[in-house]
Amino acid sequence: MPQQDSDGQISAVRSFNRFYTRKLGVLDQQLLKTPFSLSEARVLYELANGENLAAKEIGIELGLDPGYLSRIVQNFDENGLITRKPLPSDRRQYQLSLTAKGRQAFAKLDRSSHDDVAAMLATLPRGDSERLIGAMAVIERLLGAPSVSPRPAILRGLRPGDMGWVVQSHGSLYASEYGFDSSFEGLVAEIAAKFLSSYDASRERCWIADVDGAQVGSIFLVRHTDDVAKLRLLLVDPAGRGQGLGRRLVAECVAFGRQCGYRKITLWTQSILVAARRIYQDAGFVQVATEPHRSFGQSLIGETWEREL
Amino acid sequence: MPQQDSDGQISAVRSFNRFYTRKLGVLDQQLLKTPFSLSEARVLYELANGENLAAKEIGIELGLDPGYLSRIVQNFDENGLITRKPLPSDRRQYQLSLTAKGRQAFAKLDRSSHDDVAAMLATLPRGDSERLIGAMAVIERLLGAPSVSPRPAILRGLRPGDMGWVVQSHGSLYASEYGFDSSFEGLVAEIAAKFLSSYDASRERCWIADVDGAQVGSIFLVRHTDDVAKLRLLLVDPAGRGQGLGRRLVAECVAFGRQCGYRKITLWTQSILVAARRIYQDAGFVQVATEPHRSFGQSLIGETWEREL
DNA sequence: CGAGATACTTGCCAAAGTCAAATAATTATT
DNA sequence: AATAATTATTTGACTTTGGCAAGTATCTCG
Numbered sequence: 001m002p003q004q005d006s007d008g009q010i011s012a013v014r015s016f017n018r019f020y021t022r023k024l025g026v027l028d029q030q031l032l033k034t035p036f037s038l039s040e041a042r043v044l045y046e047l048a049n050g051e052n053l054a055a056k057e058i059g060i061e062l063g064l065d066p067g068y069l070s071r072i073v074q075n076f077d078e079n080g081l082i083t084r085k086p087l088p089s090d091r092r093q094y095q096l097s098l099t100a101k102g103r104q105a106f107a108k109l110d111r112s113s114h115d116d117v118a119a120m121l122a123t124l125p126r127g128d129s130e131r132l133i134g135a136m137a138v139i140e141r142l143l144g145a146p147s148v149s150p151r152p153a154i155l156r157g158l159r160p161g162d163m164g165w166v167v168q169s170h171g172s173l174y175a176s177e178y179g180f181d182s183s184f185e186g187l188v189a190e191i192a193a194k195f196l197s198s199y200d201a202s203r204e205r206c207w208i209a210d211v212d213g214a215q216v217g218s219i220f221l222v223r224h225t226d227d228v229a230k231l232r233l234l235l236v237d238p239a240g241r242g243q244g245l246g247r248r249l250v251a252e253c254v255a256f257g258r259q260c261g262y263r264k265i266t267l268w269t270q271s272i273l274v275a276a277r278r279i280y281q282d283a284g285f286v287q288v289a290t291e292p293h294r295s296f297g298q299s300l301i302g303e304t305w306e307r308e309l
Numbered sequence: 310m311p312q313q314d315s316d317g318q319i320s321a322v323r324s325f326n327r328f329y330t331r332k333l334g335v336l337d338q339q340l341l342k343t344p345f346s347l348s349e350a351r352v353l354y355e356l357a358n359g360e361n362l363a364a365k366e367i368g369i370e371l372g373l374d375p376g377y378l379s380r381i382v383q384n385f386d387e388n389g390l391i392t393r394k395p396l397p398s399d400r401r402q403y404q405l406s407l408t409a410k411g412r413q414a415f416a417k418l419d420r421s422s423h424d425d426v427a428a429m430l431a432t433l434p435r436g437d438s439e440r441l442i443g444a445m446a447v448i449e450r451l452l453g454a455p456s457v458s459p460r461p462a463i464l465r466g467l468r469p470g471d472m473g474w475v476v477q478s479h480g481s482l483y484a485s486e487y488g489f490d491s492s493f494e495g496l497v498a499e500i501a502a503k504f505l506s507s508y509d510a511s512r513e514r515c516w517i518a519d520v521d522g523a524q525v526g527s528i529f530l531v532r533h534t535d536d537v538a539k540l541r542l543l544l545v546d547p548a549g550r551g552q553g554l555g556r557r558l559v560a561e562c563v564a565f566g567r568q569c570g571y572r573k574i575t576l577w578t579q580s581i582l583v584a585a586r587r588i589y590q591d592a593g594f595v596q597v598a599t600e601p602h603r604s605f606g607q608s609l610i611g612e613t614w615e616r617e618l
Numbered sequence: 619c620g621a622g623a624t625a626c627t628t629g630c631c632a633a634a635g636t637c638a639a640a641t642a643a644t645t646a647t648t
Numbered sequence: 649a650a651t652a653a654t655t656a657t658t659t660g661a662c663t664t665t666g667g668c669a670a671g672t673a674t675c676t677c678g
Contacts, residue, residue, distance in 0.1 A: 008521040009438050010426045012460055016445035017336065017426075018354070020329055023452060025372060027326065032667085037634065045327070056656060063334055068635055070658055092643045092656045117319045117326075120452070128451050129318050131547060135447035136325035142433060142441045143332060161481030163494050167501070168473020175469030176435065185472050186505025189498050192476070196495025239434045341636090346665070365625060377666050379627055401625040401674045 027116055034109060039064060041109055043072050044098075047082060048106040052095040054087065081105055141214070153209045153216060153245055155252055162208050163192045165215045169237055174296070178272060181297035191232060195220065203229075203260045207252055209236070209245050216240030219249040221257055224266060229257045231267040234276060246279045254283060258309045265309065271301040280305050336425055343418060348373060350418055352381050353407075356391060357415040361404040363396065390414055439523035443548045446520065450551070462518045462525055462554055464561055471517050472501045474524045478546055483605070487581060490606035500541060504529065512538075512569045516561055518545070518554050525549030528558040530566055533575060538566045540576040543585060555588040563592060567618045574618065580610035589614050 028038055036044065039062070046058045059069050073096065076082045081102035084094040098106065121129050171185030195206065200223060209217030217236040224230040231253055236245045257265050267285065269276055289304040337347055345353065348371070355367045368378045382405065385391045390411035393403035407415065430438050446460065480494030504515065509532060518526030526545040533539040540562055545554045566574050576594065578585055598613040 006427070006430065006438075006522075008460070009430060009442050010423055012442045012445065012521050013426045013430065014422060015460075016449055017333060018351075019449050019453060021333055021351075022372070024326060024330055024333070029372075039634075042327075042330075054656080059656095063331065063338075065636060066657065067637080067659075070656095071635095074658090090644070090656080092641095094657090113323060114319055117322045118315065121315065121318060121322065124451060129315075131447055132451045133318050133321045135444035135451075136321065138440055138444035139448075140325055140328050142437050142444075143429070144328070158491060159481075160484030160489070160491060160494060161477045163491070163498055164473050164475070164477020164480045166473070167476050167498065168470045171473045172436065172468075172470030180469075182467060182469060182472070182505055185469060186502050189472060189476065189502035189505060193495050193498035193502050196491055196498060237434075239437070348665080363625080368625095374667060375626065376628075376668075379625095380666090383627085399625080399675070401672095403626090 027113070027120075030112055030116055034112070036105075036109065039068070040072055040075075043069070043076075044081075044102070044106050044109060047076075047096060047098050048103065048110070052085075052097055054093040054095065056093065058096075076102065153211045153240055153243065153248075155207045155248065156210050158206060158208065162215060162218075163196055165208075166206075166218045166233060166235070167192050169215070169218075170233065170235055173235065173237070179298060184296040187296075188233065191220075195222065203262075205256055206233075207249060209240060209249060211240060214239070217245045217249055219253055221253045221265070227263045229260070229262040229265045231257075231265055234267075234279075246276065247282065250279055250283045254307070254309070263309055264306055266304060266306045269303050269305065271303055277303075280307075283307065336422070336429075339421055339425055343421070345414075345418065348377070349381055349384075352378070352385075353390075353411070353415050353418060356385075356405060356407050357412065357419070361394075361406055363402040363404065365402065367405075385411065439521070442521050443523045443525075443546075446548050450548075460520050462520045462549055462552070462557075464516045464557065465519050467515055467517065471524060471527075472505055474517075475527045475542060475544070476501050478524070478527075479542065479544055482544065482546070488607060493605040496605075497542065500529075504531065512571075514565055515542075516558055518549060518558060520549060523548070526554045526558055528562055530562045530574070536572045538569070538571040538574045540574055543576075543588075555585065556591065559588055559592045563616070563618070572618055573615055575613060575615045578612050578614065580612055586612075589616075592616065 031038055031041055034041070042062050043058055043064075046053060046061055050057070055066075055069055055073055058064070059066055062069075064072075073082070073084075077084055079101075080099055082096050082098055084096055087093040087095050121132075124132065167185060167189045170188040171182070174180040174184055175182075195204070199205075204220075204222045206218065206220040208215050215237070217240050219234045220232040222230050222232060231250070234246065234249060236249070254265065265285075267280065269280065271277070271290070285305040285307040287303050288306050290301060291303075292299070292301050294300070340347055340350055343350070351371050352367055352373075355362060355370055359366070364375075364378055364382055367373070368375055371378075373381075382391070382393075386393055388410075389408055391405050391407055393405060396402040396404050430441075433441065476494060476498045479497040480491070483489040483493055504513070508514075513529075513531045515527065515529040517524050524546070526549050528543045529541040531539050531541060540559070543555065543558060545558075563574065574594075576589065578589065580586070580599070594614040594616040596612050597615050599610060600612075601608070601610050603609070
């Protein structure tokens with residue numbers, strides 16, 4: 001089943017690649033009317049959008065053969081499109097930058113490409129262009145170079161779809177990592193439903209950790225008694241792990257709980273959730289009770305943790 | 310402002326094009342290790358996936374220069390990869406088909422491309438490959454010729470995470486398309502929770518429409534009274550629209566309802582959900598009651614539909 | 619039938635791109 | 649500090665790719 005799935009996915013991706021190869025080919029055909037080859041145009045683009053690049057950087061960025069690139073650069077130089085300033089710190093390299101003439105040549109190219117895309121978008125029914133852009137953004141984010149410094153997550157309040165995401169990610173994550181069955185997802189859905197239908201905004205809240213609009217983590221603080229708050233549904237998606245997001249979420253909860261005048265925060269977790277337990281411990285929670293139980297299709301040891309505020 | 314908007318969209322598309330040009334370039338580099346050029350590989354692909362093509366058809370499909378294509382075909386012929394059978398109805402054309410050797414060469418190419426994509430997908434975190442496929446499907450549908458056959462969806466039972474997906478997609482879709490507020494997502498979560506916690510597998514069921522592991526649609530049939538079943542939570546994601554999925558889901562429900570011995574199916578919907586109403590109508594449901602109400606932050610007209618079994 | 623269109627072929631050629639070796643500067647190692 | 653290894657770029661020699669235009673044979677339509 002997983003094999004079949006991934007084979008289907010692979011052929012879906014390959015089909016898209018063939019499809020988009022064709023699309024790009026059509027868009028690139030207008031280059032035949034310009035004095036530039038596709039590679040030259042790409043180099044020109046890099047020069048126009050980066051300050052003082054060296055040939056090396058362009059080569060890495062575009063994956064071009066150094067020899068070929070060298071000739072393209074020379075050619076640009078001979079035609080007065082760029083200037084080459086020796087780099088003081090490394091005299092093997094040059095700083096390449098466009099001349100006025102070069103910028104003009106780029107502008108012309110840029111405009112024609114702009115118009116081509118505009119024409120393509122214009123054929124789409126109203127609303128479809130937004131969907132298109134959205135889908136492209138998803139692909140770019142998913143396949144883009146794993147940015148050296150991960151994009152910062154922000155903690156925000158609920159938006160439509162968030163609660164469903166909380167249910168879904170709890171359901172699928174706990175199923176794949178700990179073998180929990182669907183009853184767990186049902187429990188989360190119940191908590192989610194109860195929260196949405198009747199939460200007291202002044203004393204209860206949830207936070208979603210968000211990276212570029214994608215949810216990567218969640219936490220809830222709800223009323224248990226007038227004096228005691230309960231922390232629930234802490235989760236950090238694999239995509240957001242390793243940047244202390246869990247800690248940030250818990251800290252946010254604790255701060256909010258204190259601000260609301262609760263005297264204590266309590267939470268229920270399982271002994272197998274080692275990463276979460278560490279976070280609670282580091283945030284000043286202590287384990288006050290432990291009790292084996294059978295739930296979600298597994299034999300578990302439930303733990304109650306508390307922290308005075 | 311529309312101008313500004315569309316300029317932003319245009320540059321988003323162009324940025325994606327540059328990005329994907331690069332991606333494809335990387336994937337195509339493995340072709341350097343094969344005896345085929347990109348164009349040759351594309352021709353080979355067409356030959357392997359079409360029966361008895363003529364050169365003309367391939368040329369149109371791939372946008373290749375006829376002269377160049379002719380030489381590629383000749384070259385394939387000389388190397389024993391294809392046979393050329395004169396077409397009786399038009400002696401200018403040949404029917405091209407792969408020989409065993411040709412199929413073998415293609416299989417090798419195909420496998421290497423398959424493995425490349427598999428490797429790429431393998432680097433994605435859990436769940437991201439489904440998102441990727443979904444986004445690609447959207448682009449292909451929006452930009453593709455109307456005849457692009459969508460990948461077939463299968464209807465299956467619940468898996469972990471599915472119920473959360475149902476909540477999420479209802480929440481975000483109805484928010485963006487009709488302005489519903491969070492209380493709607495809460496209602497869906499409640500229905501979902503109730504279903505998971507206590508559904509009678511012999512008389513209640515839910516189906517998920519699945520394309521390559523990504524959810525694109527849902528429907529539920531639950532007990533209302535002993536004789537009457539209730540249809541709920543019909544949804545088709547934009548990525549799965551336009552292939553009659555809604556109809557298939559409803560038909561599945563009706564068949565199951567009949568098989569369970571219900572005498573009637575009832576459902577509640579809103580007048581603004583035009584697409585859904587058409588589906589119900591075509592499936593033999595009739596509207597039996599209508600009632601204005603204020604819910605989910607909107608003024609709506611609720612409708613009750615029924616169908617005898 | 620004849621005029622055009624169509625499917626392909628052929629010759630010619632320039633551009634695009636690869637590969638390996640050379641050069642000059644930098645960095646690492648002993 | 650001298651030597652070795654690495655890096656950024658250049659150059660020469662080459663192949664491949666693919667565009668263009670002028671053919672040839674066949675088909676289609678009036």
